[in-house]
Amino acid sequence: MAEEHNIFISWSGERSKWVAEALHGWLPLVVQAAKPWMLAKSIDKGTRGLAEVNAGLSGMKIGIDCLTPKT
Numbered sequence: 001m002a003e004e005h006n007i008f009i010s011w012s013g014e015r016s017k018w019v020a021e022a023l024h025g026w027l028p029l030v031v032q033a034a035k036p037w038m039l040a041k042s043i044d045k046g047t048r049g050l051a052e053v054n055a056g057l058s059g060m061k062i063g064i065d066c067l068t069p070k071t
Helices: 014-030 049-057
Strands: 007-011 036-038 062-066
Touching: 007 014, 014 036, 014 062
Parallel strands: 007 036, 007 062
Antiparallel strands: none
């Protein structure tokens, strides 16, 4: 990870992934210090996901879990 991130965003399911992606793009627009990290956006394809998540979690200040009800 080249950039220092301070907000970890996670999701569960397609609807909540959409919300997480929207937050990932919106947060830096409203909070200049926000540097979100999200698995789907912050790692390259083909890398070891769990190792990247572990590295992403180290040093995080804030975690946001995006959950939506199933209907």
